[in-house]
Amino acid sequence: MNSKQVHKYVQRYLEATQCAILEKSPAHFKVKLSPVADRELTNRPFYWSFVDRTGSEPETMTYLFVTDQEKYEDNVNAPALAPAPATSAVDAALNRSFGFVNNNLANGVRTHREDLYFGSRKLEQLFGAAKNSGSYVNLFQEPERRSNTPFQSTPYTQWLGVNMRVEFACDRKREEIHSYGVSLATGLVVENFYDRLKNLKLTPRLPANVHVTRNGLSFAKALNLVETSLERKLKGYDYSWAEDATARLEEELARIRHYYDPMVQQAEEEVKSAIEEQFNQRQTEIRWQYEPRVTASAINCGIFHLEGIE
Amino acid sequence: MTSTMNNQANEPTDASIARRKLHPLVDLQCDRSWFEELQNRSSKNGPWDDWTLYQLSVEAEHAKRIDSFEQLLCMRTLPSFEPMPHQIDTARKVVHEMGGRAILADEVGLGKTIEAGLVIKEYMVRGLVKRALILVPASLVLQWVRELNSKFGISAVAQKKEHSWQYEVVVASIDTAKRDPHRDIILGQDYDMIIIDEAHKLKNKKTTNYQFALQLRKKYCLLLTATPIQNDLDELYNLITLLKPGQLGGQSEFAANFVVDKRLPKNEDQLQDALSTVMIRNRRGDGGISFTKRVVKNIPLELSAEEQALYDAVTAFVRDRYKEDGVDMMSMLPLVTLQREVCSSRDAVFITLVNLFKKTSEDSPIRAKIWELVEFIKQIKANTKAEKVMELIQQINDKVIIFTEYRASQEYLLQYFRAQNILAVPYRGGMNRGKKDWMMDLFRGRAQILIATEAGGEGINLQFCHHIINFDLPWNPMRVEQRIGRVHRLGQTEDVKIYNLCTLGTIEEHIVNLLHEKINLFELVIGELDHILERFETDAGSIEQQLAKMLLESGGDSAHLEQRLNQLGSTFSKLREEKESAEAPKGPTILAQMTELGQKVEVKP
Numbered sequence: 001m002n003s004k005q006v007h008k009y010v011q012r013y014l015e016a017t018q019c020a021i022l023e024k025s026p027a028h029f030k031v032k033l034s035p036v037a038d039r040e041l042t043n044r045p046f047y048w049s050f051v052d053r054t055g056s057e058p059e060t061m062t063y064l065f066v067t068d069q070e071k072y073e074d075n076v077n078a079p080a081l082a083p084a085p086a087t088s089a090v091d092a093a094l095n096r097s098f099g100f101v102n103n104n105l106a107n108g109v110r111t112h113r114e115d116l117y118f119g120s121r122k123l124e125q126l127f128g129a130a131k132n133s134g135s136y137v138n139l140f141q142e143p144e145r146r147s148n149t150p151f152q153s154t155p156y157t158q159w160l161g162v163n164m165r166v167e168f169a170c171d172r173k174r175e176e177i178h179s180y181g182v183s184l185a186t187g188l189v190v191e192n193f194y195d196r197l198k199n200l201k202l203t204p205r206l207p208a209n210v211h212v213t214r215n216g217l218s219f220a221k222a223l224n225l226v227e228t229s230l231e232r233k234l235k236g237y238d239y240s241w242a243e244d245a246t247a248r249l250e251e252e253l254a255r256i257r258h259y260y261d262p263m264v265q266q267a268e269e270e271v272k273s274a275i276e277e278q279f280n281q282r283q284t285e286i287r288w289q290y291e292p293r294v295t296a297s298a299i300n301c302g303i304f305h306l307e308g309i310e
Numbered sequence: 311m312t313s314t315m316n317n318q319a320n321e322p323t324d325a326s327i328a329r330r331k332l333h334p335l336v337d338l339q340c341d342r343s344w345f346e347e348l349q350n351r352s353s354k355n356g357p358w359d360d361w362t363l364y365q366l367s368v369e370a371e372h373a374k375r376i377d378s379f380e381q382l383l384c385m386r387t388l389p390s391f392e393p394m395p396h397q398i399d400t401a402r403k404v405v406h407e408m409g410g411r412a413i414l415a416d417e418v419g420l421g422k423t424i425e426a427g428l429v430i431k432e433y434m435v436r437g438l439v440k441r442a443l444i445l446v447p448a449s450l451v452l453q454w455v456r457e458l459n460s461k462f463g464i465s466a467v468a469q470k471k472e473h474s475w476q477y478e479v480v481v482a483s484i485d486t487a488k489r490d491p492h493r494d495i496i497l498g499q500d501y502d503m504i505i506i507d508e509a510h511k512l513k514n515k516k517t518t519n520y521q522f523a524l525q526l527r528k529k530y531c532l533l534l535t536a537t538p539i540q541n542d543l544d545e546l547y548n549l550i551t552l553l554k555p556g557q558l559g560g561q562s563e564f565a566a567n568f569v570v571d572k573r574l575p576k577n578e579d580q581l582q583d584a585l586s587t588v589m590i591r592n593r594r595g596d597g598g599i600s601f602t603k604r605v606v607k608n609i610p611l612e613l614s615a616e617e618q619a620l621y622d623a624v625t626a627f628v629r630d631r632y633k634e635d636g637v638d639m640m641s642m643l644p645l646v647t648l649q650r651e652v653c654s655s656r657d658a659v660f661i662t663l664v665n666l667f668k669k670t671s672e673d674s675p676i677r678a679k680i681w682e683l684v685e686f687i688k689q690i691k692a693n694t695k696a697e698k699v700m701e702l703i704q705q706i707n708d709k710v711i712i713f714t715e716y717r718a719s720q721e722y723l724l725q726y727f728r729a730q731n732i733l734a735v736p737y738r739g740g741m742n743r744g745k746k747d748w749m750m751d752l753f754r755g756r757a758q759i760l761i762a763t764e765a766g767g768e769g770i771n772l773q774f775c776h777h778i779i780n781f782d783l784p785w786n787p788m789r790v791e792q793r794i795g796r797v798h799r800l801g802q803t804e805d806v807k808i809y810n811l812c813t814l815g816t817i818e819e820h821i822v823n824l825l826h827e828k829i830n831l832f833e834l835v836i837g838e839l840d841h842i843l844e845r846f847e848t849d850a851g852s853i854e855q856q857l858a859k860m861l862l863e864s865g866g867d868s869a870h871l872e873q874r875l876n877q878l879g880s881t882f883s884k885l886r887e888e889k890e891s892a893e894a895p896k897g898p899t900i901l902a903q904m905t906e907l908g909q910k911v912e913v914k915p
Contacts, residue, residue, distance in 0.1 A: 262560055
């Protein structure tokens with residue numbers, strides 16, 4: 001993610017969570033968080049449990065999110081030079097009347113600055129926040145055009161959609177992301193289902209003049225179809241990495257066997273079990289480290305009602 | 311904070327995992343917990359999440375996806391950090407060729423900590439490490455925590471209480487970790503990664519530290535040491551046994567195949583081959599000037615008549631006490647401190663006298679004597695050293711760090727500079743982290759002077775400053791070295807100027823003489839000193855105790871003291887020569903021949 005992408009990402013998050021953007025440039029946002037976003041991003045569990053218990057009006061925090069550090073600093077420093085005399089004249093006048101005036105007081109609440117870049121902890125937290133409230137959806141496609149006659153109803157199909165992260169791991173790891181959709185009407189399985197959804201307008205409410213076709217198969221059946229499709233796809237992959245990992249695993253096991261076997265044999269009775277235990281522990285560690293495995297878990301999923309019957 | 315806590319609840323339970331065979335060697339494990347939750351919400355008709363956040367969630371996963379087994383992916387998450395090429399190469403090799411178990415044995419100053427940080431970060435980015443334990447000497451705990459947090463964005467926590475162990479990445483001292491109640495907690499954990507710094511301290515397999523390290527349950531493991539072999543090859547063997555038992559064969563095979571004498575290897579090429587899969591050792595280049603110079607200047611001072619009178623009175627007081635009380639060193643040490651304090655400031659003496667007064671019984675004749683001393687203090691109107699320092703600072707006209715042993719002298723100097731309209735900030739061990747950082751920032755910014763009472767290995771890096779004034783000197787050479795080391799380190803671009811203030815005709819003169827002329831402290835190679843001291847201190851207590859004893863036993867006879875100090879100085883240089891000659895066929899040379907274990911790095915300051 002480059003800084004432009006981060007910027008766009010942050011903007012969409014802030015808008016989706018109804019945060020009040022007080023100020024923005026291509027390099028930053030100054031934002032008063034909404035309660036939802038504040039709970040996710042400010043690490044104040046005690047404050048929020050206080051608000052929840054007492055029912056008092058929450059005071060959310062204001063942040064300065066900088067998405068492009070370099071550009072932001074340039075912007076801040078450059079224009080500040082010109083109006084500086086004016087403000088200092090005002091300050092001087094105020095100082096004469098009231099003594100020292102802290103400029104920050106005029107700006108209201110203290111703002112926390114966070115630099116958001118790919119890898120920064122705050123952005124990581126924002127990713128987590130998106131995941132926490134973007135995991136399970138139930139959505140309807142908005143019809144392309146309003147139907148001419150209010151008495152004509154458009155048929156919709158219910159889909160089970162899921163985005164899966166597939167991890168190929170041994171002592172090393174790589175990942176793939178797969179997106180599946182299963183038509184609950186017909187059992188049709190579609191790959192790259194998410195790409196198809198991206199181009200549609202989706203809404204949480206059932207649109208007018210729409211009816212959903214009766215499901216032909218159960219959720220459980222659909223789940224099975226997803227897993228079977230994934231399995232079929234993955235079976236065609238190259239598993240030399242797993243063979244290599246297994247070879248390493250066997251080599252490591254042989255090495256420690258060579259080390260421990262004579263030790264166990266020669267050991268006095270009282271220490272024997274301790275050595276064997278250590279030997280077992282080392283074997284477990286090596287399996288843990290090298291054993292090849294593929295795991296699939298959902299990033300998020302949902303029920304999607306899409307136009308037409310498929 | 312919650313994000314750093316171990317959260318077992320997110321782990322899928324076995325019940326929600328479906329297995330399918332993909333390949334004779336590999337199963338596909340499908341986690342179905344999502345499906346259960348989706349059905350659950352569907353049956354209750356909600357609550358449902360937001361479509362935009364759904365998309366953002368997918369996009370985040372796409373951005374974080376680990377495309378390939380190869381590559382060092384952590385670099386894309388560390389935009390403002392530029393490790394040196396050999397550090398990146400080392401991290402890559404550990405992750406991609408060594409399976410994440412390695413001894414990082416770079417020579418001092420090449421950045422083993424950075425290499426370890428890159429390795430752990432890489433595994434964290436790849437999701438292969440969540441729980442990590444980092445065991446380091448107590449003095450380095452905070453430095454590690456700070457480096458991991460600031461350089462690598464890893465939420466590492468210093469172990470303080472028992473509950474600290476539940477955090478995902480914990481830095482702790484091994485001496486704490488091995489004790490109850492911590493020991494059982496740690497040994498009951500499976501750690502994705504364990505890092506042990508200064509691992510040469512584990513060389514002896516009979517020690518409790520070694521036995522403890524052997525019992526840790528771990529997946530990946532890094533051992534960091536600049537001296538994997540200090541005395542004999544067994545040490546290296548023991549370290550490797552922690553990582554990969556049997557890598558050099560069983561104990562007897564190792565002896566038969568690789569060892570001629572404890573200190574002499576054979577079949578070096580095979581040994582090097584066997585080592586190359588577990589150990590990386592980058593060396594300093596010959597050509598590169600690794601450090602800038604140290605320029606040491608002793609500044610001799612005459613005490614003023616009033617100060618000299620106090621010094622003499624205190625010396626007489628101490629001598630009398632010694633004659634009366636005999637050789638009980640424990641009660642004598644504070645008295646010797648008195649003598650040293652006169653050389654620093656009257657404030658320091660005064661505080662110690664007040665404490666002494668409080669401790670002596672009301673009818674003790676000593677109380678009257680203490681009062682007499684206080685009278686001498688009252689006579690003193692100016693501090694000779696402080697005036698000299700003022701002069702120095704005006705000449706230097708740049709950032710200066712002043713070190714003093716005494717809190718009272720520190721306070722006095724702060725006031726003194728304030729009166730002269732020079733901005734000075736304090737730094738001491740008792741400050742909390744935030745205050746320390748604040749003081750550092752002030753010193754980096756507006757303040758010209760930092761007055762520190764401790765140099766400790768707390769990771770204060772002050773390369774932007776290259777003037778040190780030792781207002782008074784610690785008696786332990788290691789502490790002097792630590793002071794200088796704050797400034798004279800990698801990243802320092804200027805020659806470092808060190809000024810030792812030295813009051814003539816006092817104990818201080820002897821000490822400066824000993825440290826500078828006899829021990830040649832200021833020119834020792836970095837890292838050499840602790841080895842010499844280690845051997846020096848085994849026989850007759852710490853160097854401070856030995857010095858105090860000499861001082862008291864000399865009974866004011868300056869020539870006698872001089873002679874004893876000379877002896878001490880020559881013992882020291884003898885140890886040093888011994889070390890140099892003994893080391894010739896030992897560890898460093900064994901390793902020096904093994905050039906395949908790493909690369910040569912030209913370190914430009």
